[in-house]
């Protein structure tokens with residue numbers, strides 16, 4: 001089947017999609033967007049987190065056909081050209097990236113948290129990121145990155161900047 005949707009603000013088509021094919025597979029293997037990672041393919045690790053019509057989802061659990069006509073934003077869509085989003089910058093600066101496999105999912109999840117709650121407490125950060133697993137960092141650097149991003153987004157008034165699809169999410 002053919003699936004069409006908007007990805008990071010651009011209309012995209014994928015042909016010959018199998019009925020059981022996941023949105024994650026289509027993004028990575030058919031549309032050339034490898035940012036969202038495939039670590040478990042079972043909804044357990046959060047490394048494939050994307051926005052689907054403004055709602056944070058695990059792309060490995062969404063059938064590509066279910067996303068027909070939807071607006072999708074991936075980690076690639078958070079940057080503005082070559083300019084990283086403050087959340088992306090904060091992860092790099094905090095040293096919260098080691099192997100980097102969990103990082104795209106954590107960044108999208110952090111972005112979602114901060115647009116809903118621009119000044120989260122540590123327990124709120126931990127709760128929001130509970131579905132994102134990292135095998136490398138011990139999470140302290142990740143917490144630091146979220147705090148840094150929250151401070152910067154607050155300063156810049158960019159908490160609601162979720163890129164395409166933000167409006168639907170009530171950002």
Ligand code: FES
Nearest residue numbers: 041043045046060
């Ligand atoms: S790859 Fe989707 S949750 Fe792990």
Ligand code: FES
Nearest residue numbers: 099102134135136
């Ligand atoms: S940096 Fe390696 S899994 Fe998180």
